Amino acid sequence: xxxxxxxxxxxxxxxxxxxxxxxxxxxxxxxxxxxxxxxxxxxxxxxxxxxxxxxxxxxxxxxxxxxxxxxxxxxxxxxxxxxxxxxxxxxxxxxxxxxxxxxxxxxxxxxxxxxxxxxxxxxxxxxxxxxxxxxxxxxxxxxxxxxxxxxxxxxxxxxxxxxxxxxxxxxxxxxxxxxxxxxxxxxxxxxxxxxxxxxxxxxxxxxxxxxxxxxxxxxxxxxxxxxxxxxxxxxxxxxxxxxxxxxxxxxxxxxxxxxxxxxxxxxxxxxxxxxxxxxxxxxxxxxxxxxxxxxxxxxxxxxxxxxxxxxxxxxxxxxxxxxxxxxxxxxxxxxxxxxxxxxxxxxxxxxxxxxxxxxxxxxxxxxxxxxxxxx
Numbered sequence: 578x579x580x581x582x583x584x585x586x587x588x589x590x591x592x593x594x595x596x597x598x599x600x601x602x603x604x605x606x607x608x609x610x611x612x613x614x615x616x617x618x619x620x621x622x623x624x625x626x627x628x629x630x631x632x633x634x635x636x637x638x639x640x641x642x643x644x645x646x647x648x649x650x651x652x653x654x655x656x657x658x659x660x661x662x663x664x665x666x667x668x669x670x671x672x673x674x675x676x677x678x679x680x681x682x683x684x685x686x687x688x689x690x691x692x693x694x695x696x697x698x699x700x701x702x703x704x705x706x707x708x709x710x711x712x713x714x715x716x717x718x719x720x721x722x723x724x725x726x727x728x729x730x731x732x733x734x735x736x737x738x739x740x741x742x743x744x745x746x747x748x749x750x751x752x753x754x755x756x757x758x759x760x761x762x763x764x765x766x767x768x769x770x771x772x773x774x775x776x777x778x779x780x781x782x783x784x785x786x787x788x789x790x791x792x793x794x795x796x797x798x799x800x801x802x803x804x805x806x807x808x809x810x811x812x813x814x815x816x817x818x819x820x821x822x823x824x825x826x827x828x829x830x831x832x833x834x835x836x837x838x839x840x841x842x843x844x845x846x847x848x849x850x851x852x853x854x855x856x857x858x859x860x861x862x863x864x865x866x867x868x869x870x871x872x873x874x875x876x877x878x879x880x881x882x883x884x885x886x887x888x889x890x891x892x893x894x895x896x897x898x899x900x901x902x903x904x905x906x907x908x909x910x911x912x913x914x915x916x917x918x919x920x921x922x923x924x925x926x927x928x929x930x931x932x933x934x935x936x937x938x939x940x941x942x943x944x945x946x947x948x949x950x951x952x
Contacts, residue, residue: 583611584673584947585641587696589618589663590682591648593628595784596865597679597703600736600760602635607940609638616641616670618663618685620648622655641670648681656681660688672696674947679703684722687729697731697950702740704862704883723748731950734758734943736863737884756946759887760863761939762872767931769874770848777810777837778803779909780851780875782844782866783858785817790857790880790899792819795826795836797857797905803913810835812850814842848873853912853919858882859899868934871926876919878908890929892922 586608588601605615617639619632632643646662647655663685667675676699677686683700690698732754735741741757779798783789791813801809813823813836820838827836839847844866848854854870854877861883868888870877879885881896889896897904912919 582948582951583613584951585614585616585671586674586676586947587616587618587641587663587667587670587672587686588676588678588682589686590678591620591650591680593619593631596760596863598631599865600701600703601678602631603761603763603936604940604943605635606638607936608944609640611940611944613944614640616666616672617643618666618682619643619645620681621645622647622649641672648685650681656684660685664689664693667693667696673951674699676701676947680719684726687726690729697947698729699732699734699947699950700730701734701736702744702862703736704740704860720748727752732756732946734946736760737887739884739887740862754946754950756942758939758942758946759884759934760865760868761934761936762868762930763936766845766869766872767927770845772852773849776849777812777851778913779809779811779853779855779878780847781811781813781815781855781857782842782847782870783815783856783864785813785815785820785823785838787819788859789815789817790859791823792826793859793900793902793905794855794857795823795830795832796902797909798835799830799832800906801909801913808835809909809913810837811855812837812839812847814839814844814847816841844869845873848875851875853878853909855905855909856880856885857899857905858885861885863888868930871923871930874923874927876912876916876923877926878905878912880905888930888934889926890933892926892929895922 590601609615646659648659649655667689673696675686675696677683678701687698730753733751735757738757785791798811803809854875856867856879858880863884867879867885879896880899882899886893897908
């Protein structure tokens with residue numbers, strides 16, 4: 578992945594959680610290994626149980642430091658002062674590349690760029706702004722800001738062809754370079770994760786919020802049975818704003834003995850605790866958890882949203898409609914009824930992902946883009 582010129586790069590994101598953070602962390606490690614100097618800007622307001630551990634693990638690769646500023650989830654006072662703080666940091670660190678990730682990271686990176694020849698500003702939406710409805714007040718504001726900031730954007734990197742199509746339809750056709758660069762995995766992530774002897778039938782890993790389809794998953798699980806007639810079980814790893822409502826739903830359906838809420842946990846550790854991964858999202862861009870579960874050689878049930886069909890490749894016909902508990906129940910029952918068929922499909926998907934979704938390719942393509950725009 579070596580490039581001739583070594584750059585000073587500032588990665589800007591809001592919450593250091595989920596797939597977006599995974600992407601930034603992988604990119605930071607790869608760029609640092611190639612000799613670039615990296616700084617990271619994160620929100621001082623949002624975190625989960627693993628935030629400090631995650632950031633501490635990145636410190637050795639962030640030679641320009643990890644910096645915290647207030648970044649409200651929607652609109653707030655931080656949106657007025659944080660871009661100025663990022664701009665001062667850019668000047669202090671003599672940054673060559675500002676890379677904003679997600680809606681807020683993208684806004685701050687490009688607002689900090691206004692009126693300056695250097696640095697260049699790169700933006701990766703990660704779904705973010707594309708999830709805001711154009712009919713909502715917040716959506717209208719964010720979409721307007723996107724259009725206004727296009728002039729400050731050297732390139733938009735899309736993690737999926739779906740995200741690029743959606744951005745063009747909802748916001749506008751990008752007037753800057755806009756390559757599709759898929760997320761990638763390390764080679765060691767393709768080592769299989771065998772199920773524990775006491776593993777649940779299904780495992781969910783992700784944020785506990787409505788957009789992830791968690792309530793649909795519980796409704797679907799209610800009638801799923803093993804071959805011996807006993808109820809199927811589920812373990813759910815993650816935290817988020819819908820945790821209390823999820824616990825209430827589980828209790829109302831009297832499923833406490835069938836569903837375990839394990840809290841925020843590393844994905845690979847959780848894959849050993851379930852025999853089939855379920856990703857019932859209502860909307861996505863290109864979710865890492867699908868890549869990770871497939872690489873760990875778990876069968877995966879997922880919805881036909883975002884870039885998931887690009888990940889499923891030759892197995893995309895098995896994707897189900899989002900928000901449909903009956904379709905999800907049938908897919909879950911199908912895996913229990915035909916484990917051999919699920920295994921064959923998993924192997925086909927694994928071969929596709931191993932060929933098309935590598936971290937080396939992802940980081941190399943992004944580094945090459947930085948270099949081409951920084952000359």
